[in-house]
Structure formats: structure tokens, C-alpha cells
Amino acid sequence: MCGISCILSLANDASHQHTRDLPNGTHGDAAKPNGKRERLEEELKASLEQIRHRGPDATGTWISDDCRVAQPTNASPLPPRLALGHVRLSINDLSPEGAQPFHSPANTPGIHAIVNGEFYDYDAIRAHLEAVTAYPFTSRSDSEIIIALYEHYGLNFTDWLRGEFACVIYDERKQLLVAVRDRYGIKPLFWTVQEVKDQRGKGTGERRLLVASEMKAFLPLGWEPEWDVRSLKDAGWNHDTRTLFKGVQKIRPGHYMTCQSFGRIEERPYWDASFPDKRTPDLRTLQELIEGVRQRMLDAVRLRLRADVPVGIYLSGGIDSSVIAGMVAHLVKEQNVAVGSAPPSDRVTCFSIAFEEDSGYDESAIANRTAEWLGVKYVKKLMNEEELARRFEDAVWHCEQHNPDLNFVGKFALSEVPAEAGYKVVLTGEGADEIFAGYPLYLPDYLREPDLAWAQHNSLPEAERAQHLQLAEEAAREHYRCIGADAGDGAVSVPRRMLNGISTVSSMTAFQPDVFAPWTDEVHPACDPQMTIASNADGIARGHISKDWHPLHAALYVWSKGHLPNIFLTCLGDRTEMANSIEARTPFLDHILTEYVNNLPPSVKLRWQPAERRFVEKWILREAARPFITQELFERRKHAYAAPTRWPRGGPLYVLMTGLVSRENVEGLGFVSWEKVGGLVEAAFGPEGDARALRLALVVAEWVVLAKRFRVRRAEAGG
Known part of the structure; x- marks a missing residue:
């Protein structure tokens, strides 16, 4: 398991027309191609240091010469367009041969790859590749199979990957960058397009695609975080590809992103969960x-x-x-x-x-x-x-x-x-x-329709199903009331109708931090977390949910996507x-x-x-x-993993929360109303501690921590 960082200069940017306009006001010798390379290497190493915890055992980098971009006759060499960085946690093949990046052998231009994660059953995959290709493996690392798979199967290489992973492949011949994330999103992978500025804060005309295991890896590259208030209000950070920060996105689970010829960026699925037709009987014992x-x-x-x-x-x-x-x-x-x-x-x-x-x-x-x-x-x-x-x-x-x-x-x-x-x-x-449907919140959706696939073996009499459904919905509302959340009044909203009426959507949005400043309603009206969930499922999946899948399976699907x-x-x-x-x-x-x-x-x-x-x-x-x-x-019945919610006033957590959720810190965020959060800490702590107040105080305190450590600028109504 490792950490990766990637910098790709995009097409038609000024750095490849006028090399004197460089990030962070670099001048003189650094304006030459070699100077540009040195600067890029410094940035990459600083980026990797931010995620050193992911790979403390080794560091590896690769920076292109000029990516073999066609140039006019007698033209000067272009500065490098691509930098790949990797920090290694040595687990499989502890030798130096297992270090990354990996490169295709003796091919110029070639294929280069960095991998975060594990590929399982790789011995069998490697034996297959050795039988059908002449690829000369140089290590015992599971990660090395990715280049051989890509060379032989092209973008179908993803079909062979079993495990948790996030990878970047660069094909110099095709000028194609591919970033892929595992099927369930076990491994993180973030990306953003950066408008590079000089030391005076003016745009240089350069645009770069940044890809990394964690967003903090972007900080040494000149990224300036800004709050994405709309994402916070409609829970896009939780239920789609957005994050807390403007312009930074996650590659979806089961998807790969491509950047072709330093320009067009696209994201496409290679895998998705599916479920059987609810009307088809299962004949297995x-x-x-x-x-x-x-x-x-x-x-x-x-x-x-x-x-x-x-x-x-x-x-x-x-x-x-x-x-x-x-x-x-x-x-x-x-x-x-x-x-x-x-x-x-x-x-x-x-x-x-x-x-x-x-x-x-x-x-x-x-x-x-x-x-x-x-x-x-x-x-x-x-x-x-x-x-x-x-x-x-x-x-x-x-x-x-x-x-x-x-x-x-x-x-x-x-x-x-x-x-x-x-x-x-x-x-x-x-x-x-x-x-396996382990959460109690799934029960109402299981009871919403009969299980026709298992009718002859189902132990629940159909005549009792409606009664159990009513009891399950009442129990769910009481559960969320006890933990300081609100699953609504049970009304079927438009987002729920988009997903065949499942109530899991309401449960997924039961806790929403209603602490936002009044201006956010004007700038970001009609934010609806339930609609975010419904819209995150694509039209094909929503078609199956509406017509083909049992409501329990629909619930499992939307939960697994958010x-x-x-x-x-x-x-x-x-x-x-x-x-x-x-x-x-x-x-x-x-x-x-x-x-x-x-x-x-x-x-x-x-x-x-x-x-x-x-x-x-x-x-x-x-x-x-x-x-x-x-x-x-x-x-034993299901017990969700959670920490205690009642803590004494005056204890370490109370002191910590009091210091973080101060008027100065809250107003420094810009998008939070002090009038709504000023009394949260006092309400949260003590013998009769308010569970909802504690949850809200935790969220605000966490925003304060992120604002300070990421140096996030204050959100403004006009920003």
C-alpha cells in the first residue's frame, strides 16, 4: 500500500510556448527546460512528503524528457510535461526491484505506472501473461503486472484486477494518461485541474492536471483550497464525486479517467454492481x-x-x-x-x-x-x-x-x-x-415488496409483511431521534420516487449540519442531499432500480455508491x-x-x-x-461501530471543543452562523448531553481544523 502523486501539463499552455512563465515566479536558468525539470522535481518530492505516511519505506519518481511531443525542425527541447511520484510501503517483494514507478522494458517511448494498493491472485495472472506474451518481468511485485496487462489488453486491463487499488498509467506512444480506481473505492484517488500562478498571483497561462492519493499532496504544487459550500450543503462530498474543496474531485469507484494528448479529460465505468430481476425465481437450494x-x-x-x-x-x-x-x-x-x-x-x-x-x-x-x-x-x-x-x-x-x-x-x-x-x-x-444487508435501516426497504425470487422458501408470511413494514419505519424514526438525527416524516419525495420509493435515502441524509450562514441559502438555493443521492446513480442503474431490482437491492446499491x-x-x-x-x-x-x-x-x-x-x-x-x-x-444482533456520545463538562474533549468552536474560529470559516453554533458545546457536554449538539459541534470543530491545516480561505458570499 502506497501513495501516489502525478503532475501533467495540459495542451496549449504557456509553459510549452514561453518557458519563462513558470509557476511560483521562477526566472533565469529555471526558465530553461532543465530548470523547469528541476523545479518540477522539487514540487513532486514536496508533494510526496505530504503523504509520506502512506509509504515510509522508499520514494520513486519519473519525469518525462519531453514526452516525445512533435516539434518543429531545429526547435529547442520542450520542458517535461509529466511527473509521476510514488512513496512505498513495502509489502510484496521487499527488494529494490519492487520499487516504483514501473516502466515497460526497453521501449522508447514506453509505458510507465505507479500503483497504490494490492492485486490479488497475481501469480496466476502473471503465469497467464507469460504464456501469452513475452513480457520480461523484473520483480516479484504484484504491481508490475499492470503494465503487462495494459500492453496486451489495452484499457481492458481493468477486467483482470482483483483487489483494492488506485493506479496511474502513462503511455508515451499514445500520449494517454489513465487513472483507475478499484470497484468499491477502497483506495482514494483525487484530481483537479490547476491554473498555475506566478509569485505575484498572476496567471501564467499554464494548466496542469494533478492526481494524488490525498488532497494534501496538492498543497506543495501551488493549490489554494477553497470551501465548496454547495457540496457541503447538499452533501456532494458524501454522495457523489465532489469533496469539501472547490474543483477537487474523486474518481468514482469502478471507473477510470483518461487524459488524451494532454487535453481531453474523460471518466468512464469499467465495472458496476448488478442484481437479479426481482421477478425471476431462484431455483438453487x-x-x-x-x-x-x-x-x-x-x-x-x-x-x-x-x-x-x-x-x-x-x-x-x-x-x-x-x-x-x-x-x-x-x-x-x-x-x-x-x-x-x-x-x-x-x-x-x-x-x-x-x-x-x-x-x-x-x-x-x-x-x-x-x-x-x-x-x-x-x-x-x-x-x-x-x-x-x-x-x-x-x-x-x-x-x-x-x-x-x-x-x-x-x-x-x-x-x-x-x-x-x-x-x-x-x-x-x-x-x-x-x-449482506447488515444495517437495521435496510429493513423497511426489504419489506417494501414481496421477495418473489424466494417465495417458496421465504419464512415471512406475506399477510404479515405490511404490518412489519409499518413497525420497521416507526422503529427507524425512533432510532434516529435517539441519536440526534432526523429521517423525516416518511413522505415519499421526488428523489425517493426516482429510486422506487426506498427509505434508505432518507436514512442516509438523517444527519445534516443545519449550521450554515444565511447568505448560503441565497447563493446556493434548493440544496437537497436526497436529490444528490438519487442523481449519483446513473440513468441505467435508476432504470433497474425502478423496474427490475428488489427495493432491498436498490438500497444496497445507493449506499455502496455514497x-x-x-x-x-x-x-x-x-x-x-x-x-x-x-x-x-x-x-x-x-x-x-x-x-x-x-x-x-x-x-x-x-x-x-x-x-x-x-x-x-x-x-x-x-x-x-x-x-x-x-x-x-x-x-448476536448488529451493533454499529461508534464511539460514546456523552462526555463530562470540563474534561479533555470539552476543553478541546471549547477552543476549536470559538466565535473567532467559526466566523473565520465564513459559511457557518455563530448564532446557530454558539451554544453547541455547552449543550453537548454534561449529564444530560445533547447527542445532536455533540455531532454538530464535532463537525464544526473538524471544519476549523481543516481550515487551519489546509490554510483554506474564508468563504464569502461573492466568492
Whole structure:
């Protein structure tokens, strides 16, 4: 797992007509092509330093000569157009041969690539390539296969990639840059087009495409962050490709972006989730479905144990991480599978954090019982209020966005535990709820229509479905009221009608920070987060949602396009893990597994248990994993990972929030109303702490942290 940064000068810019007009007011010798190269190299190295945490083991750069651009006869060499940078976290092939960028062998002009992430089953892919091509591999790195795949299959190379990744390929011959992101957005990839200014702040006429693993990598390149207030108000940062900052976007999961001939930029899909027609009966037996999940899960876990360093496991008190731990223990004991570079004789090691026992959020006792039952080593760290407060600002800086819960700080702290034990890789349970329907908010959409695909095996009598739907919707509204959120009055809005009436849309927008200054309503009217969600699904997907897919599957789809990549795989995934140089691998998001699970009937994901008079979430996962988990976990209900929401007045978090959510800091943001947030901290802390006030205070405090660390200019009505 690594970090990447890329700078590409775009066509017809002044730097390739008048080399004296350079970024940051460079003059004299630097105005010559060689000076330009030196300046570009300095910028690139500074950019990589900002994301050094992603790859502390090595640095690699490549800067083009002139990208073989056609020139008039006797013309001077053009300054370099492209720079690729890479910081390496050495996991597969620890030798120097595994360093990046990778280059096609002995080809001039050639193909160059930088990779962040892991490609699984790469031995089989490499054997295939060696059989059908003469590509001379120079390393044992999984990342090297990308150039050979691209050379042989062109843009179809993405079909062969299995894992979590973000990559940039540059083909000098075609003057084609390709940036690709994995199917679920496990790995981040940002881009922006920069209008370069000189030292006096005047435009030089140069435009550059910047691509990087994190937005902070753009700061040394002259990027000047500005708040995207509309994105904040209609939740574009959470539910589409926008971020908190103007002009900076995320490449969509399952998409690749191309820049052809230093000009035209396009983004296209190479993969998307799909679901079966809700009217078509599934004729498979229940045992066949359970065994199908079990074998694909074991395969996904087995592939992710391959590494040249030890591999650990995150273990909480929930079923998801426990399934991973149980399957790893099974593979080690029964099939003699090695856990990374550790031999099978070594004990599997699991990592966790624990909150105070009386907080109501501590699951470490259950995790400890699981570890004892599995016979694995269990390492945990206590996380109290002081520890959360101490890490808060750094965690925000690494996430680069806000989160109305302190759980991301807990995950940031959790990633320290394997790092302190000398581990670089962990397996984690993210994605199970999104694939197997684990969240209670999915229940109303499961009940919205009968499950015709599984009618003869469905344990829920059709005559009772409407009654359960009403109860589920009432329970959902009460749940959100208790946590300080608002899922609305249940009315079916236009966005919901666009998505076949599913209420998950309302749940996804239940918490919206209503703290904006009055001028934002005038400048950015009619902001509607639900419409953002509905519009984020393309017309083809909305057609399937309206006509073909069961509402539960529609809910899973829209959630996986918004909250999953933009919150759970960010604040609770890559960003808080890579902050401490930890690579997290997510077996539940193996696309071979998810494509199988997506095609299962809804009623094996959420299942009615008549004897217990309750619905069981992730039912088929529980059945498939039953041999590998305790009875306690098999029967345990879903508990979302969250941090405590009640804290004493006068404690470390109170002091921290009081200092951050001050009138001066809030008014310095420009888009937040002090009248709306001035009393939040006092309302949030104390014996009767207001959960919504705490969530709002956290969000505002996080904006303040980002404003200071990113040096974001104050938002203005005319800006």
C-alpha cells in the first residue's frame, strides 16, 4: 500500500510556448527546460512528503524528457510535461526491484505506472501473461503486472484486477494518461485541474492536471483550497464525486479517467454492481447458497493472507471481523496456510481497542472471548477520553473531511496498535453490512415488496409483511431521534420516487449540519442531499432500480455508491489506517464474492425467524460462517461501530471543543452562523448531553481544523 502523486501539463499552455512563465515566479536558468525539470522535481518530492505516511519505506519518481511531443525542425527541447511520484510501503517483494514507478522494458517511448494498493491472485495472472506474451518481468511485485496487462489488453486491463487499488498509467506512444480506481473505492484517488500562478498571483497561462492519493499532496504544487459550500450543503462530498474543496474531485469507484494528448479529460465505468430481476425465481437450494458464500469467503480471505510481511487481523465484538479471524484460524490450522511471512506455526494475531466499560460502547470483552475460542493472540489498547482528544486534530487532517462521530478517531488509534507491534498489514471487516444487508435501516426497504425470487422458501408470511413494514419505519424514526438525527416524516419525495420509493435515502441524509450562514441559502438555493443521492446513480442503474431490482437491492446499491466509499472506507478505512502506515485488506469487498452475494435472493440476507419473532440481518453470512465463530456471535444482533456520545463538562474533549468552536474560529470559516453554533458545546457536554449538539459541534470543530491545516480561505458570499 502506497501513495501516489502525478503532475501533467495540459495542451496549449504557456509553459510549452514561453518557458519563462513558470509557476511560483521562477526566472533565469529555471526558465530553461532543465530548470523547469528541476523545479518540477522539487514540487513532486514536496508533494510526496505530504503523504509520506502512506509509504515510509522508499520514494520513486519519473519525469518525462519531453514526452516525445512533435516539434518543429531545429526547435529547442520542450520542458517535461509529466511527473509521476510514488512513496512505498513495502509489502510484496521487499527488494529494490519492487520499487516504483514501473516502466515497460526497453521501449522508447514506453509505458510507465505507479500503483497504490494490492492485486490479488497475481501469480496466476502473471503465469497467464507469460504464456501469452513475452513480457520480461523484473520483480516479484504484484504491481508490475499492470503494465503487462495494459500492453496486451489495452484499457481492458481493468477486467483482470482483483483487489483494492488506485493506479496511474502513462503511455508515451499514445500520449494517454489513465487513472483507475478499484470497484468499491477502497483506495482514494483525487484530481483537479490547476491554473498555475506566478509569485505575484498572476496567471501564467499554464494548466496542469494533478492526481494524488490525498488532497494534501496538492498543497506543495501551488493549490489554494477553497470551501465548496454547495457540496457541503447538499452533501456532494458524501454522495457523489465532489469533496469539501472547490474543483477537487474523486474518481468514482469502478471507473477510470483518461487524459488524451494532454487535453481531453474523460471518466468512464469499467465495472458496476448488478442484481437479479426481482421477478425471476431462484431455483438453487438453501445449502447450495450457503456453501457458495462460504467457499468464496474462504477464497477471498486466503488470497489476502499473501504478503512478504506478517499479516494481522482487526477484531471487535461484531460478527464481521470475527468471521475473518475465524476463517484465518481455520485456514492456518486445517490447510497450513501461512499468514503473510509468518509460518503457520506462529499464532494468528488480532488487534483491537477498548472504550471504558461503563460507556456502553466497549466490545473488547466479547472480542477477548472470541480470541480465546479461536486460540489466537489478542492485543488491545484502551481508548479513553484523553486519548481521543489527543488524536482528534491529527485524525481530521488525515481524513480530510468531517464526521459526526468520534469513531474515526478510535479507528485512527486502532491503526497504531498493529504498527507498534511491527505489523504493516491487517485484514478488516469493512463492507459486510453493505453486501449482506447488515444495517437495521435496510429493513423497511426489504419489506417494501414481496421477495418473489424466494417465495417458496421465504419464512415471512406475506399477510404479515405490511404490518412489519409499518413497525420497521416507526422503529427507524425512533432510532434516529435517539441519536440526534432526523429521517423525516416518511413522505415519499421526488428523489425517493426516482429510486422506487426506498427509505434508505432518507436514512442516509438523517444527519445534516443545519449550521450554515444565511447568505448560503441565497447563493446556493434548493440544496437537497436526497436529490444528490438519487442523481449519483446513473440513468441505467435508476432504470433497474425502478423496474427490475428488489427495493432491498436498490438500497444496497445507493449506499455502496455514497456512504461506503466516502465515509466507511475513508474515515473508518484507508485514511485512518494509512495515517499510521497500515495496509488494510477487505475480504468482504472481493468482487468475485460480492457478485455472487448480489445475486442471492433478498430473503437470505434479511430473514424472518418465526420462533424468535424477529428479523436476522446478514443471515446467510451467519450460516456460512457458523463453523468459524462462537455461538455468542452467531446469535448476536448488529451493533454499529461508534464511539460514546456523552462526555463530562470540563474534561479533555470539552476543553478541546471549547477552543476549536470559538466565535473567532467559526466566523473565520465564513459559511457557518455563530448564532446557530454558539451554544453547541455547552449543550453537548454534561449529564444530560445533547447527542445532536455533540455531532454538530464535532463537525464544526473538524471544519476549523481543516481550515487551519489546509490554510483554506474564508468563504464569502461573492466568492
